[in-house]
Amino acid sequence: MWQQVLNAVSLFRIRDLIDILIIAYIAYRILMLIKETRAEQVLKGLVILLISTQLSEWLGLNTVNWLLRNAMTVGVIALLIVFQPELRRALEHIGRAGLINISSFMPSENDYGDTIEEIVKTVQSLSKDKIGALIIIAGKTGLNEIIETGIRVDGKVSSELLSNIFVPNTPLHDGAVIIKDDRVIAAGCFLPLTDRQDINKQLGTRHRAAIGVSEVSDALAIVVSEETGVISIAREGKLTRYLDSKMLRDVLVQMYAPSHETKAFNWRIWREWREKHGQNMGDDEK
Numbered sequence: 001m002w003q004q005v006l007n008a009v010s011l012f013r014i015r016d017l018i019d020i021l022i023i024a025y026i027a028y029r030i031l032m033l034i035k036e037t038r039a040e041q042v043l044k045g046l047v048i049l050l051i052s053t054q055l056s057e058w059l060g061l062n063t064v065n066w067l068l069r070n071a072m073t074v075g076v077i078a079l080l081i082v083f084q085p086e087l088r089r090a091l092e093h094i095g096r097a098g099l100i101n102i103s104s105f106m107p108s109e110n111d112y113g114d115t116i117e118e119i120v121k122t123v124q125s126l127s128k129d130k131i132g133a134l135i136i137i138a139g140k141t142g143l144n145e146i147i148e149t150g151i152r153v154d155g156k157v158s159s160e161l162l163s164n165i166f167v168p169n170t171p172l173h174d175g176a177v178i179i180k181d182d183r184v185i186a187a188g189c190f191l192p193l194t195d196r197q198d199i200n201k202q203l204g205t206r207h208r209a210a211i212g213v214s215e216v217s218d219a220l221a222i223v224v225s226e227e228t229g230v231i232s233i234a235r236e237g238k239l240t241r242y243l244d245s246k247m248l249r250d251v252l253v254q255m256y257a258p259s260h261e262t263k264a265f266n267w268r269i270w271r272e273w274r275e276k277h278g279q280n281m282g283d284d285e286k
């Protein structure tokens with residue numbers, strides 16, 4: 001054993017070191033590039049699939065191994081098709097700046113009480129004035145693809161900034177604002193629309209976009225209807241309408257809960273609470 005290690009070390013050339021460093025650098029840059037995008041979850045899935053395939057081979061589970069190997073082959077082709085837009089964007093990034101880190105915002109340690117109050121205050125006032133708005137509070141899922149469709153803002157959340165963005169007929173009022181922690185990251189963003197057919201026909205694209213983003217991420221979408229001033233939220237692909245300030249504050253407190261575990265726990269409570277009050281809230285209106 002020691003002899004083998006010594007042999008390997010004696011055969012090690014400076015060229016091998018350069019080889020390893022280049023591969024490590026490329027892997028690091030790719031990881032940085034896909035960090036906080038949908039592709040990050042897929043990569044995790046792929047790693048699990050690879051480990052399972054290897055394990056099944058070592059354990060001699062022939063059928064499982066055969067299945068996993070075939071799934072990998074088909075899966076890689078499917079991934080190339082599904083992630084074609086992301087791959088294109090990644091190559092564009094490489095071409096432009098050589099694998100720069102596109103995920104620059106880190107969660108801060110702030111207390112989000114002020115942020116929550118500023119959002120509630122804004123939504124309340126927009127609702128009173130019947131100014132349409134779409135505000136997305138990012139969760140763990142990266143929204144870089146969506147952020148790239150809008151205009152970068154990167155300002156601290158304040159009711160002045162948010163209200164200003166949604167002033168009708170100004171350049172940024174159309175589309176969605178993306179908030180991450182206590183920062184307004186971007187405005188005028190285009191969200192994916194849900195293709196659900198069972199949504200109240202009176203609800204237009206603003207509400208469909210809110211549901212759409214909540215289907216593809218763990219974000220919370222807050223909608224203020226321009227027509228009625230009604231405040232709604234979309235979460236996990238479900239739209240809940242007729243929220244008042246207190247309900248909205250409660251939802252935001254859950255969203256900004258300090259840890260992922262607490263958040264998951266609180267969202268369970270929220271779901272139960274929602275089921276209980278669903279009728280009164282025009283819950284999931286069709």
Ligand SMILES: Nc1ncnc2c1ncn2[C@@H]1O[C@H](COP(=O)(O)OP(=O)(O)OP(=O)(O)O)[C@@H](O)[C@H]1O
Pocket residue numbers: 132133134173174175176189190191192193202203204205206207208209224225226227228
């Ligand atoms: N995919 C999208 N991403 C982000 N914002 C969108 C998207 N689609 C529409 N919007 C926003 O919604 C506005 C259009 O709202 P529309 O009247 O169709 O929706 P609605 O759900 O009926 O809302 P409202 O009750 O406010 O009228 C657009 O001007 C734009 O600001």
